[in-house]
Amino acid sequence: MSRSQRLLDLLQLLRRYKYPVSAETLASKLDVSVRTIYRDIATLQAQRADIRGEAGVGYILKPSSDLPPMMFTVEELEALRLGAEWVAKQANGEFSEAVNNALAKIAAVLPSEHEAKHREDVIRVASTINAPAVMVDLSELKQAIKHEDKAEISYIDAKGAISCRVIWPMLIGMFELHHVLVAWCETKQAYRNFRLERIQSWQNLQQKYQPSRHALLSEWQALEGINHSFNRY
Template identity: 75%
Template sequence: MSRSQRLLELLQLLRRYRYPVSAEELANRLDVSVRTIYRDIATLQAQGAEVEGEAGLGYILKPSFDLPPMMFSLEELEALRLGAEWVAKQANGEFSEAAIDALAKISAVLPSGHEAKHTESVIRVASTLNAPELTVKLTELKTTIQKEHKAEILYEDAKGSISKRVVWPIVIGMFEQHNVLLAWCEVRNDYRNFRLDRIQSLLPLESKYERSRHALLVEWEALEGIEHKRFRY
């Protein structure tokens, strides 16, 4: 590919990561040398891209709400549509309206003759049926996670026993029938998965995690043998 095309590919690649990514990984993804990545990063920085980091530490693109204009391929639009439809059709989807609005905004800025407006979808997302109602609000739990605050929960296990736990919420997993909270449990002194529909109450606490959420997530992924690419969202 041409150098200008490679610079655009590098910029797009950096957008995907939430945490610093090494020059070696970027080089492998673009099939170039590490030295080339160093030069390209310097070029992007000189052109105004807010790329932070340095050789040996990794690079990250500073988040900004002022995104430049971008063009999506048909495959990218299809992926966005499928993801938004899945969120919108969740029985307990507190983000359903946001997903629908996002789809409408994407459609609104596409030219009237764009192929995506006239393509019959061959992949569709089915509605989630019989998902149990939640006592916990996802937005409240999400805020607690983002602030890295501990939380006190009343949890009902599969046998119907209720216990009080202090947990460090790490991430919410959205599955077909259940939403699951991954957290560090102070009672068990270990990582535990909690079905959200079994959490009877959640009280965010003022105290913060004793380790960073990022460190906890990386450790859990290593224990589970998960190779997770940290995309920016």
């Protein structure tokens, strides 16, 4: 591996950590010596990379507009494309336009010699989504979740009974056979999963719920035994 490539790999590795990481851990990940990590850190700092820390304490990369964007590998681009295509086929095409725009922006900034521009796809996402049609406007659900607004819904349960409920929408889960809204239900005083195709009507009440969505999600994940950490390192 060339030194320039190693420096890029070190930057990319540092981007993945939210907290200081030791030189020993970095050396193990990159299969180099700790002394090499010290030298490379010093080189990156000299090139205006905002890396804080010191030997024996650990290092962390602070966000900086001075750093150029990392160039994607072919494998990383393929993973992004496949994930984007899968998302585009969910939610009745809700994200199709956004996906196409995102992929076009990525393609536009790739240099002409990048291998991804001259490589045929070897994996594609098939149209296997069989979720029933949803009667409510998904954009209204997303808006309520983002703004932490309460909503009143008319819902048909598995037995066909219709009920009117006030809920605190938190998260939309997309599965192959159905889409689910995770929410706190004031009627049941408990967290509930609502199948989107069973929601007959939706009214945003323009009332903020408390505690925050973040706090509710943390509690729900703990109750469900879901380990959902964005920082895995």
